[in-house]
Amino acid sequence: MTDIPRTIDDKSTADDASVRTAVELGLPATIAELCALVRIPSVAWSAFDRATVLRSAEAVATLARDLHVFDTVEIKQAGIPGGTELGQPAVLATRAARNGRPTVLLYAHHDVQPPGKDEDWDSAPFEPTVRGDRLYGRGAADDKAGVMAHVASIRALVDAAGPDFDLGLALFIEGEEEFGSRSFATFLDENVDALRADVIVVADSNNWDVSTPALTTGLRGNVTLRLNVRTLDHASHSGMFGGAVPDAMMATIALLATLYNEDGSVAVAGLTIHTGDTPEYSEEQLREETGLLDGVSPIGHGSILSRIWSQPAITVTGIDAPSVDNASNTLSPSITVRVSCRIAPGQRASDAAAVLEEHLRAHAPFGAHVEISEVDCGQPFLVDTSGWAVTEARRAMTDAWGAPPIDIGVGGSIPFIADLVRVFPESQILVTGVEDPDSRAHSPNESLHLGVFKRAVLTEALLLSRLNHRSGQ
Incomplete structure (x- = not known):
């Protein structure tokens, strides 16, 4: 990496107006390109067609090439550790820094969550639809808008500074x-020189609201696992043997209940809590943003944001059991569930996985046989906010939004950031985003607020333009 310059010359101020104009004029085309990406159902999960993810990667690579600023643009795959399977295709574009300028790595992802049931959407999930000031569609926010924020900000930089700028870029x-970044660590190791940067911008997070930007400074980690509970060799008649024989459904319900205290907080010994200040956030705001029904109380203790950002949480995200329509008077011999545990910053994911597994085995009721498999771990993360890049990002956010940013934590996880820290310990990491509390990422009717998107693009464009003039020692 370069020796980091410490001053920005006066020309960057003059370029701000050009950047603003470029973002404004380019916005219609950028939104049209985003819509084209949303139409590609690029779900990376194993049950879906891999060809759609390749098609999405090809579309992104074309967008990168059409910028005419990169030395190389490639679609690349890396191996998944522990086997011979390749991960899904990624796009890697690079441009070398000149004249001692820094290099910025811009990260986003072009794969999306499965759409779920079409009937839960107000419009088709892969047909981008504008209603009011929002663009609806799977991936419209998470994270194809992040992809397009990078593309649009580079385009604005070119319009303001010309294609012969000095800033180094890696895209x-x-x-x-969305499928666990299974080949991410291998990809980093195989492309370490191409990805090396002074600043890493991860455009995959949230903003405080549609009028207030946010810089994400804390992320929970995660542990997911597959839990199978067995009590019988075969199904039996519930009328004949119920009351004497514990069925697997009964045992599973009882076991899962041990994960929670009476107030709904996590009851697993050894899962830790991170202590930190949180902004004001009312129960009314929580209800409005989540759709919590009247009469249903929030769970946990402490400030609401500490429960979301700084405490562990456990969710049963799936269950394999007889459906209601196919229910019979039968004692189920085996039940399988998917358990997702979010862990607080400051705890290693492997330690959290160990205490969670220990709890499940120790609390298996009636001697039920418990099998735990498919354990995946993602590390939590705390951003070092002392660097010059954070200062510049906050200044760009303030100028683009007309309001200073709020430092936030995120209840969700971006586990690959721990890999970035491992491979690039000297890089400054900025976690930004294009979403707002109503984006409903991962849910039906996912959407992007177009005003937020415009301000996010302008933020990044201003940041890149200013770093392009960063000089001196």
């Missing part, structure tokens, strides 16, 4: 973030 658009 890394991953293809399997």
Whole structure:
């Protein structure tokens, strides 16, 4: 990496107006390109067609090439550790820095969550639809808008500074973030020189609201696992043997209940809590943003944001059991569930996985047989906010939004950031985003607020333009 310059010359101020104009004029085309990406159903999960993810990668690579600023643009795959399977295709584009300028790595992902049931959407999930000031569609926010924020900000930089600018750039658009980034670590190791940067911008997070930007400074980690509970060799008649024989459904319900205290907080010994200040956030705001029904109380203790950002949480995200329509008077011999545990910053994911597994085995009721498999871990993360890049990002946010940013934590996880820290310990990491509390990422009717998108693009464009003039020692 370069020796980091410490001053920005006066020309960057003059370029701000050109950047603003470029973002404004380019916005219609940028939104049209985003819509084209949303139409590609690039779900990276194993049950879906891999060809759609490749098609999405090809579309992103074309967008990168059409910028005419990169030395190389490639679609690349890396191996998944522990086997011979390749991960999903990613796009990697690079441009060398000149004249001692820094290099910025821009990250986003072009794969999306499965759409779920079409009937839960107000419009088709892969047909981008504008209603009011929002663009609806799977991936419209998470994270194809992040992809387009990078593309649009580079385009604005070119319009303001010309294609012969000095800033170094690396564009890394991953293809399997929603499927666990299984080949991410291998990809980093195989492309370490191309990805090396002074600043890493991860455009995959949230803003405080549609009028207030946010810089994400804390992320929970995660542990997911597959839990199978067995009590019988075969199904039996519930009328004949119920009351004497514990069925697997009964045992599973009882076991899962041990994960929670009476107030709904996590009851697993050894899962830790991170202590930190949180902004004001009312129960009314929580209800409005989540759709919490009247009469249903929030769970946990402490400030609401500490429960979301700084405490562990456990969710049963799936269950394999007889359906209601196919229910019979039967004692189920085996039940399988998917358990997702979010862990607080400051705890290693492997330690959290160990205490969670220990709890499940120790609390298996009636001697039920418990099998735990498919354990995946993602590390939590705390951003070092002392660097010059954070200062510049906050200044760009304030100028683009007309309001200073709020430092936030995120209840969700971006586990690959721990890999970035491992491979690039000297890089400054900025976690930004294009979403707002109503974006409903991962849910039906996912959407992007177009005003937020415009301000996010302008923020990044201003940041790149200013770093392009960063000089001196």
